[in-house]
Amino acid sequence: MVIGITGASGFIGKALALAAKERGHRIVAYSRKKNGNVPHADETRPIQPTGDKPALDPSGLDALVHLAGETVYGYWTAAKKQRIRDSRVDLTRRVVDAIQNCKEDGPKTLLCASGTGAYGDRGDEILTESSKRGWGFLADVCAEWEREAGRAATFGVRVVYLRTGMVVGQGGGAWPLLRRVFSLRLGSRIGDGRQWVPWIHIDDEVGLILDAIENLGYNGPINLTAPNPVTNAEMTRTIANLLNTSTFIPVPGFALKLVLGELGSIALESARAKPEVALRNGYEFKYTDLEHALAMCV
Numbered sequence: 001m002v003i004g005i006t007g008a009s010g011f012i013g014k015a016l017a018l019a020a021k022e023r024g025h026r027i028v029a030y031s032r033k034k035n036g037n038v039p040h041a042d043e044t045r046p047i048q049p050t051g052d053k054p055a056l057d058p059s060g061l062d063a064l065v066h067l068a069g070e071t072v073y074g075y076w077t078a079a080k081k082q083r084i085r086d087s088r089v090d091l092t093r094r095v096v097d098a099i100q101n102c103k104e105d106g107p108k109t110l111l112c113a114s115g116t117g118a119y120g121d122r123g124d125e126i127l128t129e130s131s132k133r134g135w136g137f138l139a140d141v142c143a144e145w146e147r148e149a150g151r152a153a154t155f156g157v158r159v160v161y162l163r164t165g166m167v168v169g170q171g172g173g174a175w176p177l178l179r180r181v182f183s184l185r186l187g188s189r190i191g192d193g194r195q196w197v198p199w200i201h202i203d204d205e206v207g208l209i210l211d212a213i214e215n216l217g218y219n220g221p222i223n224l225t226a227p228n229p230v231t232n233a234e235m236t237r238t239i240a241n242l243l244n245t246s247t248f249i250p251v252p253g254f255a256l257k258l259v260l261g262e263l264g265s266i267a268l269e270s271a272r273a274k275p276e277v278a279l280r281n282g283y284e285f286k287y288t289d290l291e292h293a294l295a296m297c298v
């Protein structure tokens, strides 16, 4: 297949491009970078994140995986929040317009990034793809993002929403930061530590995306999360044991919010998400246990 990937230079995009190439697919990477060199790409095409020009040229693709978006890491000023939203919602609208304008030559499958942030803060409730949406900034962004991607279904494209949890792996996402903090003995439980953290190893993240491209049974939302989410307290213990280090005194929620602002409140939110759709489609997870997954990252 010919698979287009936006955000192909990012953490998930790079790993996906490599895994897809190993399965014999051809990769068309979309990037804002001018030098046109994206790892593992057979071809690189430009993407216009803003403006009146078409966002991208999707001609000749069988599937498009749309991962591009402003990183959520960093202090959430009003301007940063606007970039987080616009680089997802507005860009997705323009990507879908470009697919529609491409008519017969465009992709028949669109997989659009989203997140378990879609469920908001839900305590111990088990969250599957059929659970109701949540509330808050990230939940609102995810809802708008998915709504824009979903427009492609109205003209016959199969649309899949990739509701990804915290991806652990080398070279990106939260793990390098967690590892550094714990190695400095500054890692600790956050708040009361009872909040659920949906996680997934990068190999399963890309394995599931490829499964959803190749298997027409996937349609609509998929939780890209390991079958066994952990609480923040369990995650803290697991990392400390693995790195053979002690933990710092628990960080109270208010202190985290003081230092990180609104991003700090996200670390206090609980989403006990389970991958019901993936398991129903017969996907076999390589990593179901956080300790095993993290041991592969150190």
Ligand SMILES: NC(=O)c1ccc[n+]([C@@H]2O[C@H](COP(=O)([O-])OP(=O)(O)OC[C@H]3O[C@@H](n4cnc5c(N)ncnc54)[C@H](OP(=O)(O)O)[C@@H]3O)[C@@H](O)[C@H]2O)c1
Residues within 6 Å of the ligand: 006, 007, 008, 009, 010, 011, 012, 013, 030, 031, 032, 033, 049, 067, 068, 069, 070, 071, 083, 087, 091, 113, 114, 115, 116, 164, 165, 166, 167, 168, 172, 173, 174
């Ligand atoms: N990693 C996780 O744990 C996780 C969890 C849940 C959801 N997700 C979602 O999955 C997607 C991919 O995640 P990732 O970790 O691979 O992200 P990443 O490493 O930050 O890569 C995102 C890519 O998007 C492009 N990009 C960055 N800022 C942009 C902007 N303002 N406008 C347009 N394009 C921009 C960049 O590609 P170019 O510079 O080449 O254009 C960048 O390489 C994101 O949408 C993210 O929200 C990730």
